[in-house]
Amino acid sequence: MSAPDETKSDSACSLTISPFGFYNTGSICYFNSLLQAFLSCKYINRAFDLVPYGKKTPLRNTYKKMIELATTDAKPQKMSSDILHILAGLGSMASRVERFDFGQQSAHEAFVYMVDALKLEHYFESIVDKTVKCSGRCGQTSIKQEKVICFPLFSLKTGDEVKSDLHLHTVVATPSGYVCSNIIGKKDDGSDDVCGETKKIEITERLRTASPYIVLQFNGYKKKQLIHYPKELLFSRHEKSDLVFHLISTVEHSGSLSGGHYWAGIKRHDKTYIANDISITESSSALDPTPNTYLAFYELE
Numbered sequence: 108m109s110a111p112d113e114t115k116s117d118s119a120c121s122l123t124i125s126p127f128g129f130y131n132t133g134s135i136c137y138f139n140s141l142l143q144a145f146l147s148c149k150y151i152n153r154a155f156d157l158v159p160y161g162k163k164t165p166l167r168n169t170y171k172k173m174i175e176l177a178t179t180d181a182k183p184q185k186m187s188s189d190i191l192h193i194l195a196g197l198g199s200m201a202s203r204v205e206r207f208d209f210g211q212q213s214a215h216e217a218f219v220y221m222v223d224a225l226k227l228e229h230y231f232e233s234i235v236d237k238t239v240k241c242s243g244r245c246g247q248t249s250i251k252q253e254k255v256i257c258f259p260l261f262s263l264k265t266g267d268e269v270k271s272d273l274h275l276h277t278v279v280a281t282p283s284g285y286v287c288s289n290i291i292g293k294k295d296d297g298s299d300d301v302c303g304e305t306k307k308i309e310i311t312e313r314l315r316t317a318s319p320y321i322v323l324q325f326n327g328y329k330k331k332q333l334i335h336y337p338k339e340l341l342f343s344r345h346e347k348s349d350l351v352f353h354l355i356s357t358v359e360h361s362g363s364l365s366g367g368h369y370w371a372g373i374k375r376h377d378k379t380y381i382a383n384d385i386s387i388t389e390s391s392s393a394l395d396p397t398p399n400t401y402l403a404f405y406e407l408e
Contacts, residue, residue: 122152124177126375128385129190136369136384137214137360138190143371143382144356144404145221146177150319151230166224169193214358214369214402215257215324222256231256234316243304245289252315257402259324260334265398268335269323272342273314317342321352321405326360331398338394340405352405354394360401369401 124146129139145151155174161167169192222231232254240248260269287302294300314321325334340352357372370383372393379393 120153121149122156122174122178123149123376124152124174126373126380126382126387127177128382128387131384132191135190137212138193138217139384140358140369140371140382141214141217141221141402142190142193143373144218144358144402146174147356147373147375147404148230148320148406150406151227164226166193167226170225214360218257218322218402228256230319231322233314233318233321235312236315238311240309240311241287241289241302241304241306242309243287243302243306245287245291245302247289247302256318257322257324261324261326261330263325263332263334265332266335269337271337271340273321273340314342317350317352317407319407323403323405325400325403326398331361333396333398334400335396336400336403351408353408354403355406356404357394357400358402359397359399361399 126143129142131139152174155167155171156178158167158171160171173190173193222228233256235253235255236250237253238248238250240246258273263269286305289302291300291302321340323336325336326332336354338354342350342352344350353374355374359370359372361368370381372390372395373380373382374394378389379391381388381390381393
Protein backbone atom coordinates (compact mmCIF):
# COMPACT_ATOMS: atom_id res chain seq x y z
CA MET A 108 0.00 0.00 0.00
CA SER A 109 1.38 3.38 -0.95
CA ALA A 110 0.31 6.99 -1.43
CA PRO A 111 1.78 10.03 -3.15
CA ASP A 112 4.54 11.57 -1.04
CA GLU A 113 3.84 15.08 -2.32
CA THR A 114 0.76 15.50 -0.14
CA LYS A 115 1.53 16.48 3.45
CA SER A 116 -0.87 17.63 6.13
CA ASP A 117 1.01 20.80 7.08
CA SER A 118 -0.33 24.31 6.62
CA ALA A 119 1.97 25.02 3.66
CA CYS A 120 0.00 22.74 1.35
CA SER A 121 -3.44 22.71 2.99
CA LEU A 122 -6.15 25.33 3.15
CA THR A 123 -9.36 24.97 5.16
CA ILE A 124 -12.29 27.11 4.04
CA SER A 125 -14.87 28.27 6.56
CA PRO A 126 -18.37 26.95 5.79
CA PHE A 127 -20.84 29.01 3.78
CA GLY A 128 -23.90 28.12 1.72
CA PHE A 129 -24.82 28.33 -1.96
CA TYR A 130 -28.09 29.60 -3.34
CA ASN A 131 -30.15 27.04 -5.26
CA THR A 132 -30.63 28.88 -8.53
CA GLY A 133 -32.73 26.12 -10.09
CA SER A 134 -32.57 22.42 -9.22
CA ILE A 135 -28.79 22.40 -8.66
CA CYS A 136 -28.77 21.09 -5.09
CA TYR A 137 -26.83 18.08 -6.40
CA PHE A 138 -24.04 20.39 -7.56
CA ASN A 139 -24.14 22.63 -4.48
CA SER A 140 -23.64 19.55 -2.33
CA LEU A 141 -20.79 18.27 -4.49
CA LEU A 142 -19.05 21.65 -4.31
CA GLN A 143 -19.30 21.53 -0.53
CA ALA A 144 -17.51 18.16 -0.63
CA PHE A 145 -14.77 19.52 -2.89
CA LEU A 146 -14.32 22.63 -0.74
CA SER A 147 -13.75 20.31 2.22
CA CYS A 148 -10.61 18.98 0.48
CA LYS A 149 -7.93 21.21 1.97
CA TYR A 150 -5.06 19.98 -0.25
CA ILE A 151 -7.04 20.78 -3.39
CA ASN A 152 -8.00 24.19 -1.97
CA ARG A 153 -4.33 25.04 -1.44
CA ALA A 154 -3.37 23.82 -4.90
CA PHE A 155 -5.91 26.14 -6.54
CA ASP A 156 -4.92 28.96 -4.22
CA LEU A 157 -1.30 28.70 -5.38
CA VAL A 158 -1.65 27.81 -9.07
CA PRO A 159 -1.55 30.77 -11.49
CA TYR A 160 -4.40 31.55 -13.85
CA GLY A 161 -4.00 29.85 -17.24
CA LYS A 162 -5.00 31.00 -20.71
CA LYS A 163 -6.27 27.57 -21.77
CA THR A 164 -7.94 26.43 -18.56
CA PRO A 165 -11.15 28.51 -18.20
CA LEU A 166 -12.87 26.01 -15.94
CA ARG A 167 -9.90 25.79 -13.58
CA ASN A 168 -9.72 29.59 -13.60
CA THR A 169 -13.37 29.81 -12.57
CA TYR A 170 -12.81 27.35 -9.74
CA LYS A 171 -9.69 29.25 -8.62
CA LYS A 172 -11.72 32.46 -8.56
CA MET A 173 -14.30 30.74 -6.35
CA ILE A 174 -11.55 29.63 -3.95
CA GLU A 175 -10.24 33.20 -3.77
CA LEU A 176 -13.71 34.55 -3.01
CA ALA A 177 -14.24 31.87 -0.38
CA THR A 178 -11.07 32.83 1.47
CA THR A 179 -11.92 36.55 1.57
CA ASP A 180 -15.17 38.22 2.54
CA ALA A 181 -17.24 36.56 -0.16
CA LYS A 182 -20.99 36.33 0.19
CA PRO A 183 -22.98 33.41 -1.31
CA GLN A 184 -24.60 35.61 -3.95
CA LYS A 185 -21.15 36.39 -5.38
CA MET A 186 -20.66 32.66 -5.98
CA SER A 187 -23.81 32.05 -8.02
CA SER A 188 -22.37 33.09 -11.40
CA ASP A 189 -19.23 31.02 -10.82
CA ILE A 190 -21.29 27.94 -10.00
CA LEU A 191 -23.32 28.34 -13.18
CA HIS A 192 -20.15 28.80 -15.24
CA ILE A 193 -18.70 25.60 -13.80
CA LEU A 194 -21.95 23.74 -14.50
CA ALA A 195 -22.02 25.02 -18.07
CA GLY A 196 -18.39 23.97 -18.53
CA LEU A 197 -19.12 20.47 -17.32
CA GLY A 198 -22.14 20.26 -19.57
CA SER A 199 -20.03 21.08 -22.63
CA MET A 200 -17.86 18.04 -21.86
CA ALA A 201 -20.71 15.57 -21.80
CA SER A 202 -21.84 13.79 -24.94
CA ARG A 203 -25.38 14.79 -23.98
CA VAL A 204 -25.22 18.37 -22.80
CA GLU A 205 -28.70 18.23 -21.28
CA ARG A 206 -27.35 15.90 -18.58
CA PHE A 207 -25.95 18.99 -16.87
CA ASP A 208 -28.58 21.45 -18.06
CA PHE A 209 -29.42 22.71 -14.55
CA GLY A 210 -31.96 19.97 -13.96
CA GLN A 211 -31.39 17.76 -10.94
CA GLN A 212 -28.99 14.98 -11.85
CA SER A 213 -26.45 12.65 -10.31
CA ALA A 214 -23.83 14.04 -7.94
CA HIS A 215 -21.65 11.05 -8.84
CA GLU A 216 -21.78 11.86 -12.57
CA ALA A 217 -20.88 15.47 -11.77
CA PHE A 218 -18.01 14.24 -9.57
CA VAL A 219 -16.52 12.23 -12.45
CA TYR A 220 -16.69 15.24 -14.77
CA MET A 221 -15.28 17.56 -12.09
CA VAL A 222 -12.22 15.37 -11.59
CA ASP A 223 -11.65 15.29 -15.35
CA ALA A 224 -12.39 18.95 -16.06
CA LEU A 225 -10.31 20.30 -13.17
CA LYS A 226 -7.45 17.82 -13.80
CA LEU A 227 -7.65 16.32 -10.31
CA GLU A 228 -6.75 12.72 -11.19
CA HIS A 229 -3.63 12.94 -9.00
CA TYR A 230 -5.84 13.53 -5.96
CA PHE A 231 -8.47 10.86 -6.57
CA GLU A 232 -6.98 8.10 -8.74
CA SER A 233 -6.16 4.91 -6.81
CA ILE A 234 -5.14 1.44 -8.02
CA VAL A 235 -6.97 -1.73 -6.97
CA ASP A 236 -6.11 -5.39 -7.43
CA LYS A 237 -9.20 -7.19 -8.72
CA THR A 238 -9.38 -10.98 -8.43
CA VAL A 239 -12.11 -12.76 -10.39
CA LYS A 240 -12.83 -16.40 -9.52
CA CYS A 241 -15.17 -18.85 -11.23
CA SER A 242 -17.31 -20.74 -8.73
CA GLY A 243 -17.87 -23.57 -11.19
CA ARG A 244 -15.83 -26.77 -11.66
CA CYS A 245 -12.59 -25.03 -12.64
CA GLY A 246 -12.33 -22.56 -9.79
CA GLN A 247 -9.79 -20.62 -11.84
CA THR A 248 -8.91 -17.05 -10.97
CA SER A 249 -7.58 -14.06 -12.86
CA ILE A 250 -6.04 -10.94 -11.37
CA LYS A 251 -5.72 -7.50 -12.90
CA GLN A 252 -5.08 -3.96 -11.75
CA GLU A 253 -7.52 -1.14 -12.34
CA LYS A 254 -7.40 2.62 -11.82
CA VAL A 255 -10.42 4.04 -10.01
CA ILE A 256 -11.46 7.45 -8.74
CA CYS A 257 -14.47 6.17 -6.79
CA PHE A 258 -15.40 2.91 -5.07
CA PRO A 259 -19.02 1.83 -5.79
CA LEU A 260 -20.37 -0.36 -2.98
CA PHE A 261 -23.75 -1.28 -4.44
CA SER A 262 -23.62 -4.90 -3.29
CA LEU A 263 -23.81 -3.95 0.39
CA LYS A 264 -27.13 -4.42 2.16
CA THR A 265 -28.85 -2.77 5.09
CA GLY A 266 -26.76 -3.19 8.22
CA ASP A 267 -23.54 -4.08 6.37
CA GLU A 268 -20.35 -2.36 7.42
CA VAL A 269 -17.48 -1.03 5.33
CA LYS A 270 -14.22 -2.44 6.66
CA SER A 271 -11.68 0.12 7.77
CA ASP A 272 -9.05 -1.31 5.39
CA LEU A 273 -11.51 -1.13 2.44
CA HIS A 274 -11.17 -4.84 1.63
CA LEU A 275 -14.13 -5.42 -0.66
CA HIS A 276 -15.65 -8.85 -1.21
CA THR A 277 -18.59 -9.15 -3.58
CA VAL A 278 -20.44 -12.04 -5.22
CA VAL A 279 -22.00 -11.03 -8.54
CA ALA A 280 -24.33 -13.20 -10.63
CA THR A 281 -22.87 -14.35 -13.95
CA PRO A 282 -24.40 -12.52 -16.94
CA SER A 283 -27.30 -14.36 -18.53
CA GLY A 284 -26.22 -16.90 -21.13
CA TYR A 285 -22.56 -16.80 -20.12
CA VAL A 286 -20.72 -20.13 -19.97
CA CYS A 287 -17.27 -20.43 -18.42
CA SER A 288 -14.70 -21.34 -21.10
CA ASN A 289 -11.74 -22.11 -18.83
CA ILE A 290 -9.93 -25.32 -19.83
CA ILE A 291 -9.59 -27.72 -16.90
CA GLY A 292 -7.64 -30.50 -18.62
CA LYS A 293 -7.95 -33.19 -21.29
CA LYS A 294 -10.70 -35.74 -21.83
CA ASP A 295 -10.02 -39.42 -22.69
CA ASP A 296 -10.42 -38.65 -26.39
CA GLY A 297 -7.79 -35.92 -26.15
CA SER A 298 -10.22 -33.03 -26.47
CA ASP A 299 -10.18 -30.11 -24.06
CA ASP A 300 -12.17 -30.52 -20.87
CA VAL A 301 -13.87 -27.11 -20.57
CA CYS A 302 -15.53 -25.95 -17.35
CA GLY A 303 -18.73 -25.24 -19.29
CA GLU A 304 -20.73 -24.13 -16.26
CA THR A 305 -22.80 -21.02 -15.76
CA LYS A 306 -22.13 -20.03 -12.19
CA LYS A 307 -21.62 -16.97 -10.09
CA ILE A 308 -18.37 -15.06 -10.29
CA GLU A 309 -16.63 -14.19 -7.06
CA ILE A 310 -14.91 -10.80 -7.23
CA THR A 311 -12.45 -9.62 -4.59
CA GLU A 312 -10.97 -6.12 -4.64
CA ARG A 313 -8.16 -4.76 -2.52
CA LEU A 314 -6.69 -1.30 -2.56
CA ARG A 315 -3.09 -1.39 -3.81
CA THR A 316 -2.05 2.26 -4.20
CA ALA A 317 -3.99 5.02 -2.48
CA SER A 318 -4.52 8.58 -3.66
CA PRO A 319 -4.79 11.50 -1.21
CA TYR A 320 -8.59 11.21 -1.40
CA ILE A 321 -10.82 8.14 -1.36
CA VAL A 322 -14.48 8.42 -2.36
CA LEU A 323 -17.08 5.74 -1.58
CA GLN A 324 -20.38 5.55 -3.46
CA PHE A 325 -23.42 3.97 -1.78
CA ASN A 326 -26.91 3.03 -2.87
CA GLY A 327 -28.81 3.66 -6.04
CA TYR A 328 -31.73 6.03 -6.21
CA LYS A 329 -34.13 3.17 -5.61
CA LYS A 330 -32.24 1.54 -2.72
CA LYS A 331 -32.12 3.56 0.47
CA GLN A 332 -30.11 1.34 2.78
CA LEU A 333 -28.22 2.14 5.96
CA ILE A 334 -24.59 1.16 5.32
CA HIS A 335 -22.19 1.67 8.22
CA TYR A 336 -18.93 3.31 7.19
CA PRO A 337 -16.07 4.27 9.52
CA LYS A 338 -14.89 7.77 10.39
CA GLU A 339 -11.39 6.59 9.51
CA LEU A 340 -9.89 4.25 6.91
CA LEU A 341 -6.64 2.61 8.01
CA PHE A 342 -4.20 0.85 5.69
CA SER A 343 -1.10 -1.03 6.85
CA ARG A 344 2.13 -0.84 4.83
CA HIS A 345 5.12 -3.15 4.99
CA GLU A 346 7.90 -1.52 7.02
CA LYS A 347 6.19 1.86 6.80
CA SER A 348 3.77 3.79 8.97
CA ASP A 349 0.05 3.20 8.48
CA LEU A 350 -1.96 5.38 6.13
CA VAL A 351 -4.91 7.06 7.86
CA PHE A 352 -7.79 8.68 5.98
CA HIS A 353 -10.34 10.82 7.80
CA LEU A 354 -13.97 11.28 6.74
CA ILE A 355 -14.36 14.92 5.68
CA SER A 356 -17.65 15.07 3.80
CA THR A 357 -20.73 13.19 2.64
CA VAL A 358 -23.27 13.88 -0.07
CA GLU A 359 -26.80 12.86 0.93
CA HIS A 360 -29.76 12.22 -1.38
CA SER A 361 -33.44 11.73 -0.57
CA GLY A 362 -36.26 10.86 -2.94
CA SER A 363 -35.68 9.86 -6.56
CA LEU A 364 -33.50 11.17 -9.37
CA SER A 365 -36.38 13.14 -10.87
CA GLY A 366 -37.87 14.47 -7.65
CA GLY A 367 -35.39 14.26 -4.81
CA HIS A 368 -33.07 16.57 -2.92
CA TYR A 369 -29.34 16.71 -2.11
CA TRP A 370 -27.47 18.14 0.85
CA ALA A 371 -23.99 17.62 2.30
CA GLY A 372 -22.32 16.82 5.58
CA ILE A 373 -18.99 18.66 5.88
CA LYS A 374 -16.08 18.97 8.28
CA ARG A 375 -14.32 22.33 8.58
CA HIS A 376 -11.92 23.46 11.33
CA ASP A 377 -12.66 20.29 13.37
CA LYS A 378 -16.41 20.99 13.44
CA THR A 379 -19.11 19.29 11.37
CA TYR A 380 -22.01 20.97 9.59
CA ILE A 381 -25.04 20.17 7.47
CA ALA A 382 -24.85 22.20 4.26
CA ASN A 383 -28.31 22.38 2.69
CA ASP A 384 -28.02 24.86 -0.20
CA ILE A 385 -27.79 28.28 1.49
CA SER A 386 -28.32 26.87 5.00
CA ILE A 387 -25.30 25.90 7.14
CA THR A 388 -26.12 24.21 10.47
CA GLU A 389 -23.54 22.95 12.93
CA SER A 390 -24.31 19.34 13.84
CA SER A 391 -22.26 16.70 15.65
CA SER A 392 -24.04 13.98 13.61
CA ALA A 393 -23.56 15.59 10.19
CA LEU A 394 -21.20 12.82 8.99
CA ASP A 395 -23.04 9.88 10.57
CA PRO A 396 -24.27 7.11 8.23
CA THR A 397 -27.88 7.41 7.07
CA PRO A 398 -29.97 5.56 4.46
CA ASN A 399 -29.57 8.70 2.32
CA THR A 400 -25.76 8.71 2.21
CA TYR A 401 -24.72 8.68 -1.44
CA LEU A 402 -21.02 9.66 -1.46
CA ALA A 403 -18.41 9.71 1.32
CA PHE A 404 -15.12 11.60 0.95
CA TYR A 405 -11.99 10.61 2.91
CA GLU A 406 -8.75 12.62 3.11
CA LEU A 407 -5.23 11.39 3.84
CA GLU A 408 -3.97 12.49 7.23
